[in-house]
Amino acid sequence: xxxxxxxxxxxxxxxxxxxxxxxxxxxxxxxxxxxxxxxxxxxxxxxxxxxxxxxxxxxxxxxxxxxxxxxxxxxxxxxxxxxxxxxxxxxxxxxxxxxxxxxxxxxxxxxxxxxxxxxxxxxxxxxxxxxxxxxxxxxxxxxxxxxxxxxxxxxxxxxxxxxxxxxxxxxxxxxxxxxxxxxxxxxxxxxxxxxxxxxxxxxxxxxxxxxxxxxxxxxxxxxxxxxxxxxxxxxxxxxxxxxxxxxxxxxxxxxxxxxxxxxxxxxxxxxxxxxxxxxxxxxxxxxxxxxxxxxxxxxxxxxxxxxxxxxxxxxxxxxxxxxxxxxxxxxxxxxxxxxxxxxxxxxxxxxxxxxxxxxxxxxxxxxxxxxxxxxxxxxxxxxxxxxxxxxxxxxxxxxxxxxxxxxxxxxxxxxxxxxxxxxxxxxxxxxxxxxxxxxxxxxxxxx
Amino acid sequence: xxxxxxxxxxxxxxxxxxxxxxxxxxxxxxxxxxxxxxxxxxxxxxxxxxxxxxxxxxxxxxxxxxxxxxxxxxxxxxxxxxxxxxxxxxxxxxxxxxxxxxxxxxxxxxxxxxxxxxxxxxxxxxxxxxxxxxxxxxxxxxxxxxxxxxxxxxxxxxxxxxxxxxxxxxxxxxxxxxxxxxxxxxx
Numbered sequence: 257x258x259x260x261x262x263x264x265x266x267x268x269x270x271x272x273x274x275x276x277x278x279x280x281x282x283x284x285x286x287x288x289x290x291x292x293x294x295x296x297x298x299x300x301x302x303x304x305x306x307x308x309x310x311x312x313x314x315x316x317x318x319x320x321x322x323x324x325x326x327x328x329x330x331x332x333x334x335x336x337x338x339x340x341x342x343x344x345x346x347x348x349x350x351x352x353x354x355x356x357x358x359x360x361x362x363x364x365x366x367x368x369x370x371x372x373x374x375x376x377x378x379x380x381x382x383x384x385x386x387x388x389x390x391x392x393x394x395x396x397x398x399x400x401x402x403x404x405x406x407x408x409x410x411x412x413x414x415x416x417x418x419x420x421x422x423x424x425x426x427x428x429x430x431x432x433x434x435x436x437x438x439x440x441x442x443x444x445x446x447x448x449x450x451x452x453x454x455x456x457x458x459x460x461x462x463x464x465x466x467x468x469x470x471x472x473x474x475x476x477x478x479x480x481x482x483x484x485x486x487x488x489x490x491x492x493x494x495x496x497x498x499x500x501x502x503x504x505x506x507x508x509x510x511x512x513x514x515x516x517x518x519x520x521x522x523x524x525x526x527x528x529x530x531x532x533x534x535x536x537x538x539x540x541x542x543x544x545x546x547x548x549x550x551x552x553x554x555x556x557x558x559x560x561x562x563x564x565x566x567x568x569x570x571x572x573x574x575x576x577x578x579x580x581x582x583x584x585x586x587x588x589x590x591x592x593x594x595x596x597x598x599x600x601x602x603x604x605x606x607x608x609x610x611x612x613x614x615x616x617x618x619x620x621x622x623x624x625x626x627x628x629x630x631x632x633x634x635x636x637x638x639x640x641x642x643x644x645x646x647x648x649x650x651x652x653x654x655x656x657x658x659x660x661x662x663x664x665x666x667x668x669x670x671x672x673x674x675x676x677x678x679x680x681x682x683x684x685x686x687x688x689x690x691x692x693x694x695x696x697x698x699x700x701x702x703x
Numbered sequence: 704x705x706x707x708x709x710x711x712x713x714x715x716x717x718x719x720x721x722x723x724x725x726x727x728x729x730x731x732x733x734x735x736x737x738x739x740x741x742x743x744x745x746x747x748x749x750x751x752x753x754x755x756x757x758x759x760x761x762x763x764x765x766x767x768x769x770x771x772x773x774x775x776x777x778x779x780x781x782x783x784x785x786x787x788x789x790x791x792x793x794x795x796x797x798x799x800x801x802x803x804x805x806x807x808x809x810x811x812x813x814x815x816x817x818x819x820x821x822x823x824x825x826x827x828x829x830x831x832x833x834x835x836x837x838x839x840x841x842x843x844x845x846x847x848x849x850x851x852x853x854x855x856x857x858x859x860x861x862x863x864x865x866x867x868x869x870x871x872x873x874x875x876x877x878x879x880x881x882x883x884x885x886x887x888x889x890x
Binding site for chain 2: 261264265268269271272275276279
């Protein structure tokens with residue numbers, strides 16, 4: 257029995273060896289195929305990353321660059337990706353970029369962020385705008401172990417935005433042109449009238465001057481006659497000298513006043529239509545509003561009185577001045593239209609537009625109020641949507657407030673809000689952060 | 704069921720009752736599998752149950768007792784084959800908590816077709832652990848035997864009680880464990 261058992265066990269063991277050999281072979285094949293699949297998947301993944309037109313940057317938790325795609329190397333002007341790998345993300349960012357602060361603190365965040373505008377610095381130190389998104393990289397346990405950044409080069413878009421803004425500005429100027437011409441025409445008219453009066457006055461003075469000159473000559477020669485003196489007296493009487501002495505200074509004063517008015521309008525036009533510099537500059541918000549009020553005068557003066565209440569000690573704000581003036585213009589024109597509607601429908605008297613500025617808790621605040629018809633509650637959440645308008649066809653494109661929202665919120669990290677009471681009027685409140693102005697911020701957030 | 708369990712069962716019978724008994728059990732049991740069992744192979748659960756039932760008939764023991772004893776026998780053998788999973792722990796509680804998240808994950812990596820049971824845990828106090836075992840095989844006594852094997856291996860008493868529960872039509876077992884002090888080693 258024992259040998260029988262031994263034989264059975266041996267036979268089983270031999271079969272087991274064959275089965276195990278087969279299993280090893282199968283497992284080896286399986287492993288090979290898995291490796292092939294893995295290599296293929298890896299190649300596919302690398303090919304996807306290579307073909308990306310955005311910059312892909314993977315950071316370690318300490319803010320060091322772990323890997324980048326070819327587009328990153330190329331757009332930043334480096335020859336090889338290893339020139340960036342191991343470097344701090346700080347070499348791509350400006351001093352004042354919030355993200356740099358983040359990287360300094362560990363380059364890690366648990367909160368994904370998307371489409372924040374910032375600037376990247378290339379290997380020669382030149383900067384260019386990018387739209388940056390980021391998400392924490394997590395290990396298999398869900399623990400954050402780095403950051404994946406996706407950056408889109410928006411240089412071309414920025415140029416187009418600038419061109420679009422300028423086009424909108426030119427459109428506004430076109431719409432305002434007739435009114436501005438009228439504004440210039442009035443002082444030009446009285447400059448002309450007064451100049452003509454001065455011309456006539458001078459021709460009336462000419463005989464007085466001629467006779468006075470003759471009197472001086474004859475006096476010097478000691479041959480003054482009664483006729484000479486009479487001629488002077490006659491000329492003075494004929495010219496009505498006392499009238500001219502009184503009126504000429506007044507005429508000169510009016511000419512100078514007219515010239516000043518024209519100069520103010522031209523200066524405001526020039527300031528308003530200036531295409532603006534590429535970045536933000538420190539400007540006086542009050543001065544921007546004043547120019548805009550001047551160029552838009554003909555839009556509101558027939559329907560409203562405009563009062564300004566500017567804070568005198570307003571700190572300068574770093575902003576795209578051209579864009580801000582366009583926003584203020586849009587709000588003034590809207591206010592005038594709202595008041596005009598009330599006047600037309602209720603045969604009402606002139607309305608009132610009030611524009612005030614102040615510095616408040618770290619913000620520069622601009623309030624533009626009107627005594628128009630107000631905005632109904634039901635549409636208040638739509639007014640900043642592009643193409644939304646309640647104006648008649650041909651009067652509004654629905655772009656004014658959409659542009660205002662984009663300029664204030666996206667370009668300046670600010671806030672635009674509206675308070676409105678139907679039948680009473682509307683107040684638009686713009687807040688621009690003072691903090692941003694101190695750092696000449698290059699990172700703006702979408703709110 | 705993996706072939707390693709069949710191989711351990713053979714060892715269990717041979718070590719306790721001899722080779723002849725095992726060969727008799729093998730001869731007298733009708734199995735679906737015609738080839739010898741090998742560790743990495745996968746075989747019908749029914750074959751294992753048939754072998755166990757035949758063994759209990761032949762040895763005149765109850766099936767639960769046999770399965771429990773087999774579980775206790777298996778643990779040190781498995782620990783010898785896969786020491787890395789066990790030796791990193793000094794207390795059975797820490798080890799038991801890795802069954803689902805580490806050991807069974809590794810088993811499934813090696814054997815794609817492995818059907819491992821699921822273990823969930825409650826940790827009411829440092830001296831206690833609740834193991835919630837769920838498997839279509841319902842090898843409750845095998846788990847109890849393994850727990851006894853774990854206790855011996857770590858030289859730490861483990862008192863355990865079992866409650867069968869049903870939730871949404873699914874049956875599972877709740878093992879409430881209480882760990883005693885580490886047993887002193889005798890020199």
